[in-house]
Structure formats: structure tokens, C-alpha cells
Amino acid sequence: MDKTKKVITVDHLTKKFGDFTAVDAITFDVHAGEIFGFLGANGAGKTTAMKMLIGLSKPTSGTGTVAGFDIVKNPEKVKQNIGYMSQKFALYDDLTIEENATFYGGIYGLKRKVIKSQIEHMLDDLDLRSSRKQLVGQLPIGWKQRLAFSVAMIHDPSIIFLDEPTGGVDPVTRRIFWEKIYEESSKGRTIFVTTHYMDEAEYCHRLSMMVAGKMVAVDSPANLKEKYGVKDMNEVFVHIANQEDWR
Amino acid sequence: MKSYWAIFKKEVYHILRDRRTLLVLILLPFTLVLIFGFAITNEFKDSKIAILDQSKSVLSGELINHVAASQHFFIDDYIMSIEDIEPIFRKGEVKMVLVIPPDFEEAFTRMKKADLQFIIDGTEPNFANTVNQYASRMVNRFTSLKQGQQTSLPYQIGIEARMIFNPELSSAYNFLPGVIALILLLISAMMTSLTIAKEKETGTMEILLVSPISPLTIILGKVGPYAVLSFINTVIILVMGVYIFDVPIRGSLILLLVMCLLYVITALALGILISTKAKSQQVAMMGSLVVLMMPTMLLSGFLFPVTSMPMPLQFISKIIPATYFTEIIKNVMLRGAGLQYVIFPAGVLVLMTLVFLVISLFSFKTRLE
Numbered sequence: 001m002d003k004t005k006k007v008i009t010v011d012h013l014t015k016k017f018g019d020f021t022a023v024d025a026i027t028f029d030v031h032a033g034e035i036f037g038f039l040g041a042n043g044a045g046k047t048t049a050m051k052m053l054i055g056l057s058k059p060t061s062g063t064g065t066v067a068g069f070d071i072v073k074n075p076e077k078v079k080q081n082i083g084y085m086s087q088k089f090a091l092y093d094d095l096t097i098e099e100n101a102t103f104y105g106g107i108y109g110l111k112r113k114v115i116k117s118q119i120e121h122m123l124d125d126l127d128l129r130s131s132r133k134q135l136v137g138q139l140p141i142g143w144k145q146r147l148a149f150s151v152a153m154i155h156d157p158s159i160i161f162l163d164e165p166t167g168g169v170d171p172v173t174r175r176i177f178w179e180k181i182y183e184e185s186s187k188g189r190t191i192f193v194t195t196h197y198m199d200e201a202e203y204c205h206r207l208s209m210m211v212a213g214k215m216v217a218v219d220s221p222a223n224l225k226e227k228y229g230v231k232d233m234n235e236v237f238v239h240i241a242n243q244e245d246w247r
Numbered sequence: 248m249k250s251y252w253a254i255f256k257k258e259v260y261h262i263l264r265d266r267r268t269l270l271v272l273i274l275l276p277f278t279l280v281l282i283f284g285f286a287i288t289n290e291f292k293d294s295k296i297a298i299l300d301q302s303k304s305v306l307s308g309e310l311i312n313h314v315a316a317s318q319h320f321f322i323d324d325y326i327m328s329i330e331d332i333e334p335i336f337r338k339g340e341v342k343m344v345l346v347i348p349p350d351f352e353e354a355f356t357r358m359k360k361a362d363l364q365f366i367i368d369g370t371e372p373n374f375a376n377t378v379n380q381y382a383s384r385m386v387n388r389f390t391s392l393k394q395g396q397q398t399s400l401p402y403q404i405g406i407e408a409r410m411i412f413n414p415e416l417s418s419a420y421n422f423l424p425g426v427i428a429l430i431l432l433l434i435s436a437m438m439t440s441l442t443i444a445k446e447k448e449t450g451t452m453e454i455l456l457v458s459p460i461s462p463l464t465i466i467l468g469k470v471g472p473y474a475v476l477s478f479i480n481t482v483i484i485l486v487m488g489v490y491i492f493d494v495p496i497r498g499s500l501i502l503l504l505v506m507c508l509l510y511v512i513t514a515l516a517l518g519i520l521i522s523t524k525a526k527s528q529q530v531a532m533m534g535s536l537v538v539l540m541m542p543t544m545l546l547s548g549f550l551f552p553v554t555s556m557p558m559p560l561q562f563i564s565k566i567i568p569a570t571y572f573t574e575i576i577k578n579v580m581l582r583g584a585g586l587q588y589v590i591f592p593a594g595v596l597v598l599m600t601l602v603f604l605v606i607s608l609f610s611f612k613t614r615l616e
Contacts, residue, residue, distance in 0.1 A: 054457050076459055084457040088450030094264040095257065106253025107458045152454075161457075 005032040013062035024213035037204030038194040045213040083160040087167035089148040093137030108155035142173035162193040198233040254468025283422040295323040304352035419492035424576035425549030428569040437535040439518030444531035497583030516603035543569040
């Protein structure tokens with residue numbers, strides 16, 4: 001895997017709602033196979049920024065490419081090549097594991113044979129083979145989360161966007177989930193993840209920090225800690241978020 | 248196309264898995280038709296009355312027999328004095344007291360003019376009116392019967408009223424189109440707005456929008472199964488109407504079904520419109536109940552005739568799709584009208600559908616911007 005290949009490029013991307021600038025000319029790149037953490041306090045603009053990248057929102061100005069496609073001119077191509085999972089997990093509780101996976105395969109236009117083999121692969125991977133006919137609503141939350149992650153990758157996207165994927169999950173389950181993220185990253189899949197948990201931020205290869213719509217830092221966790229002369233990411237975050245002069 | 252069927256199939260699972268809602272959706276047409284058919288009826292039979300016969304003559308005896316012979320009244324009690332009238336009404340069983348004055352026979356034979364008095368319980372005005380009409384008609388018939396025997400009047404104007412399209416004035420003819428309008432609206436509009444609001448609430452809508460399928464495909468895939476369900480219900484109601492309540496289908500059946508389909512589409516468009524505005528299922532539910540159900544029940548001419556409403560309400564009834572749909576149905580089913588007579592209301596429905604869809608699409612787009 002070519003780690004220097006850029007799969008996401010963002011150049012002065014801006015989003016305004018009337019007079020309010022939610023995202024203020026952010027610029028960064030993400031490399032193939034990287035786990036890229038997207039951090040910021042609530043309301044810092046990270047959800048808006050992410051929505052522009054996945055085609056749910058149109059930028060006011062600036063440009064960006066995802067998986068080699070322009071996010072403004074070619075959002076459909078972008079959508080075909082990315083996976084997305086939000087903190088709500090977004091599986092249907094009244095459908096079985098198999099039906100959920102078949103449905104998501106279907107909306108990505110996969111052939112029936114491909115969907116079948118992907119599901120078998122997924123069930124093996126998650127060790128859920130015996131409960132394929134079980135309704136998702138009956139699964140424990142940790143399983144649901146891992147299932148949602150796998151289902152979001154049923155069409156084998158090169159990049160996957162995770163929007164606070166571990167909200168409301170206990171530390172052990174979070175740990176297991178991150179092992180899964182690492183596994184995917186090692187296969188060359190790019191992971192773009194937003195999070196509130198600073199211990200998770202440590203797991204990322206590189207981090208970006210947003211404050212008041214601006215991107216104030218992009219670097220590896222180690223470099224950031226060194227730069228601000230602190231011991232952990234929590235302190236880095238507090239240090240950066242408290243600097244009022246960003247606005 | 249493949250993604251369309253994926254959504255369609257998923258929606259079918261949702262409907263089939265939610266047993267309670269499914270049961271309601273299937274039982275609702277049956278229950279509504281039976282309730283409106285048997286309970287809410289303008290016809291009446293065996294209404295209880297009491298008689299205060301002060302005349303006690305041959306003629307009064309004949310009148311009483313005439314009343315008793317009719318199917319409409321059941322003589323519950325004979326009372327003896329005026330003082331008994333109020334207590335008998337208080338018991339609540341008797342709806343009318345027929346008072347025959349002491350000089351009834353004498354007045355009738357000598358002066359050719361006798362008086363009778365109906366005392367009617369007015370607590371239910373509509374019912375009281377009907378009782379009055381039936382009783383008057385009966386007395387008139389009795390009078391002409393007697394006159395016929397005496398043949399004293401050389402000139403007579405006989406009135407023969409004939410109700411066309413509904414000779415027996417069966418109320419089923421009126422409620423059936425109304426029930427169809429109501430049920431199609433309920434299933435199409437309300438269920439659609441609920442199911443779309445649900446996807447927003449659970450966050451799955453976001454996932455669908457991130458996928459490559461277009462918003463239009465998502466919406467069409469979701470409403471498809473409800474359109475089928477609505478159509479099945481239409482057929483159930485029509486069959487019940489024809490076989491249980493003898494409502495005729497005088498016009499073309501194909502035209503009728505096409506018109507039902509058109510109305511289903513209008514209702515679905517309305518449901519989509521509500522769901523673009525509603526963020527949660529509760530809002531969607533309240534929205535459809537208040538905006539759709541109430542006006543449809545009260546103002547579409549289903550329960551109360553539109554022509555006797557005050558102007559503002561008449562105006563509201565003009566913007567309710569059900570008003571045009573019931574007009575179409577009545578024209579086709581009862582009057583046997585062809586396409587040229589329903590083209591105007593059908594055109595209004597098409598126009599309404601387009602307006603609803605354009606507004607929905609617009610508000611959908613602005614949300615994405």
C-alpha cells in the first residue's frame with residue numbers, strides 16, 4: 001500500500017450559514033491506509049466539515065476531493081467509494097443480521113452473488129454465523145456496533161467515515177472496536193474518525209483539531225504532545241480549546 | 248432499479264414485522280365500513296313512540312293501526328293524560344308522543360280539518376327532524392287514504408317524489424366514498440409520513456443519503472408498499488360496499504380504480520410533504536391527524552354537506568383532496584358518469600399532487616444545501 005498517496009485532499013473548504021461561518025477555510029490531506037482523527041469541541045464545526053466530505057452538504061467555497069473525486073462536481077462517485085457509520089449505528093432493529101446486510105448491499109447496487117459472499121465473509125469474521133437469522137434489535141450493543149461497522153464496508157469502500165462511532169459504549173467494547181479499526185487500516189483502508197474520547201485520539205495515526213470552525217492543528221499525537229509540552233491528549237485538547245484568540 | 252427494490256423489500260419487512268400496525272391497517276377498512284354501515288345510519292326503524300288518544304273514536308283507532316302497521320314506529324306505550332307526557336320522555340325510551348285531540352273524528356268528518364300534535368324529543372336534532380318527516384308523511388298518507396274513501400275533493404295535486412341514483416336513500420351510498428377517501432388518506436399519507444420520520448429519528452435516513460441512491464429513489468421505494476396496501480384496501484372496501492350494502496358501480500370499474508390510484512398518489516405526496524417538515528414520528532402523527540384526518544372527516548362533505556357550510560369552511564373544503572375524490576367516486580359509482588364528467592376534479596387532484604411534490608422536493612433540496 002502506498003502510504004503517501006493522498007485519498008482525501010481539502011483546500012480552503014468553507015461553509016457559511018448566513019453570517020455564521022461554521023467551517024472556516026480548512027485545509028488538510030489524508031493518506032491511504034491512515035487512521036485520521038477529527039477532533040473538536042461540540043459546535044466546533046467537525047460534523048459540518050464531515051458532511052461536506054460525504055456529500056450531505058454543499059461547501060460555500062473551497063474545494064475537496066475524496067477517493068479521487070471532486071466533492072462538488074462528482075458527489076455520486078464519492079458516495080460510491082466511501083462507507084459511513086454514525087453513532088446511532090443505523091441498522092434496522094426489526095430486520096435480521098442477514099437482511100440488514102443484504103439491504104445495504106442492495107442500495108450500493110452490488111450483485112446478488114457478491115452480496116452473498118460478502119455476508120458469509122462478514123459472518124465468519126464477526127463469529128455471528130449462528131445468529132444470522134436473529135433480529136438486530138436483540139443483539140447486545142457491542143455486537144451491533146461491530147456489525148454496523150462491517151455492514152458499512154459491505155461494498156468494500158477505500159475510505160470509511162466514522163462519526164463518533166463509540167458513543168455510549170463501555171471501554172472494553174471500545175477497545176475491541178479499535179482493534180477492528182486497526183485491522184481495516186492494515187488492509188489499506190483509510191479511516192476518518194471523529195471522536196470525543198481523548199484516549200481514542202491516541203490511537204490515531206494523525207489528528208486534526210478544530211476550534212470555532214478553524215483547523216488549528218494537524219499532526220501525530222506524539223508530535224502534538226511534544227509541541228505543547230504535555231503528557232497526554234486530554235491536556236493537548238484543553239490547551240488548544242482554551243485559546244480564545246482563534247476566532 | 249436494483250436499489251429501488253432493495254428499499255421496497257426492506258419496507259415490506261418493516262410492515263410485516265410490525266404485526267400490530269399491520270393488523271390495524273387490515274382491520275381498519277372492515278371496521279370502519281361496518282361501523283358506518285350499520286351504526287351511523289340516517290334510516291331508522293322501530294323508533295319507539297307513545298300515543299295519547301283523547302278521541303277514542305273509530306277514526307283514531309284506524310290512525311293508530313296505520314301507524315302501528317308501518318315499519319318505522321313501534322308503539323311502546325299508551326298514555327292517558329297530558330301529565331304523563333313529560334315523565335315518559337324522561338325515561339328516554341320514547342322519542343315521540345302522538346296526541347290525538349278529543350274532537351278528532353268530529354272535526355275530520357264535519358270540517359274536513361282535524362289537528363294532530365307530535366311532541367318530539369329534540370335532544371338529538373337530526374333524529375327529531377327525521378322522526379317529524381316520517382310521522383308527517385304517514386299522517387298525509389292516512390289522510391289521502393281517507394279522502395279517497397270519501398271522494399269529496401274533485402281536484403287534487405298528487406306529489407310523487409322519486410330519488411334518482413339512490414331510490415331508497417340508502418346512507419351507504421354516501422358513506423362508502425367517504426370511508427374510501429378516509430382510509431386511503433390514513434394509510435397513504437399518515438403511514439408514509441410516519442415511516443419516513445422514523446428513518447430520520449433513528450438516523451438511518453442519513454446512511455441512506457450517504458449511499459449513492461438518489462433521494463427520489465429512497466422516497467419512491469419507501470412509499471411503494473404503502474401504495475400497494477392502500478390499493479388492496481380500496482378493493483376490500485369496494486367489494487364490501489357492493490356485496491354487503493348493495494352500493495352499485497354504475498360507471499366503468501377501470502375508471503373507478505384509476506381514480507382511486509390517482510387519489511392514493513395524491514395522498515402519498517401529501518404524506519411525503521408532511522414528512523419533509525416533521526422531524527419525529529410524533530410530529531408526523533399529529534400533523535397528519537390535524538391537517539388531514541379532521542378536515543377530511545368534517546369538511547369533505549362526508550358527514551356534513553358542503554353547500555350548507557359557512558363560506559370560510561367551504562373554502563377549506565375546496566383545498567381538501569378528499570372533497571374532489573368523493574365527488575369523483577360518487578359520479579362514477581352512483582351516477583355512472585364517464586371520464587368527461589370527472590376530468591375537472593381529477594385534474595385538481597393531479598395539480599395538487601404536483602404542488603405537494605414540488606414543495607417537498609424544494610424543502611428537501613434546501614436541507615441539503
